[in-house]
Amino acid sequence: GAVVSQHPSWVICKSGTSVKIECRSLDFQATTMFWYRQFPKQSLMLMATSNEGSKATYEQGVEKDKFLINHASLTLSTLTVTSAHPEDSSFYICSALGPLAITSYEQYFGPGTRLTVT
Amino acid sequence: GIQVEQSPPDLILQEGANSTLRCNFSDSVNNLQWFHQNPWGQLINLFYIPSGTKQNGRLSATTVATERYSLLYISSSQTTDSGVYFCAAQTGANNLFFGTGTRLTVIP
Numbered sequence: 001g002a003v004v005s006q007h008p009s010w011v012i013c014k015s016g017t018s019v020k021i022e023c024r025s026l027d028f029q030a031t032t033m034f035w036y037r038q039f040p041k042q043s044l045m046l047m048a049t050s051n052e053g054s055k056a057t058y059e060q061g062v063e064k065d066k067f068l069i070n071h072a073s074l075t076l077s078t079l080t081v082t083s084a085h086p087e088d089s090s091f092y093i094c095s096a097l098g099p100l101a102i103t104s105y106e107q108y109f110g111p112g113t114r115l116t117v118t
Numbered sequence: 119g120i121q122v123e124q125s126p127p128d129l130i131l132q133e134g135a136n137s138t139l140r141c142n143f144s145d146s147v148n149n150l151q152w153f154h155q156n157p158w159g160q161l162i163n164l165f166y167i168p169s170g171t172k173q174n175g176r177l178s179a180t181t182v183a184t185e186r187y188s189l190l191y192i193s194s195s196q197t198t199d200s201g202v203y204f205c206a207a208q209t210g211a212n213n214l215f216f217g218t219g220t221r222l223t224v225i226p
Contacts, residue, residue, distance in 0.1 A: 105149035111159065
């Protein structure tokens with residue numbers, strides 16, 4: 001149980017275009033999901049917290065107009081990188097609070113999406 | 119946010135050896151997780167252990183919350199154990215903060 005999927009697993013796009021990444025909880029409902037970013041050989045950095053039916057909360061330094069997050073259902077959150085530039089190239093990972101979210105803070109992570117902007 | 123430090127940063131082991139990875143954190147926690155990031159980037163949940171001791175096969179973890187550290191033990195290591203091990207901690211209603219990881223290489 002507590003499986004999180006992401007799509008696509010990798011994407012290459014041209015500078016100036018937009019890319020949408022989907023994060024789904026497959027076997028549980030996730031009222032809260034998170035989006036992280038990881039650069040090569042570095043740790044994960046939280047970008048934003050996504051709550052179903054409300055606006056996302058962005059971490060300091062993350063441009064909310066560039067990284068659009070939508071959490072329209074209890075099993076799906078999307079991250080759209082708008083007007084992508086080469087410096088946006090990174091590994092994007094989503095996570096979800098697990099099925100025991102009322103009693104546990106445990107997060108479950110998707111397999112990640114590798115974005116390359118040319 | 120909470121500070122999370124991991125040691126050692128790199129570890130090379132012969133297959134069959136045992137190892138201990140350490141995670142220090144700067145505040146009391148309500149969430150402490152250990153992950154293994156495989157070569158494809160997938161984070162695999164190893165333990166959810168804000169306190170106490172847990173074991174799962176060749177792996178075990180202990181968190182001493184009062185002293186603000188957690189240990190991950192790997193026994194009889196195998197080449198498939200290679201990868202990066204992260205611990206991540208959360209305090210209160212704040213976010214999950216990741217340590218910088220321990221890169222483990224197990225050689226045959």
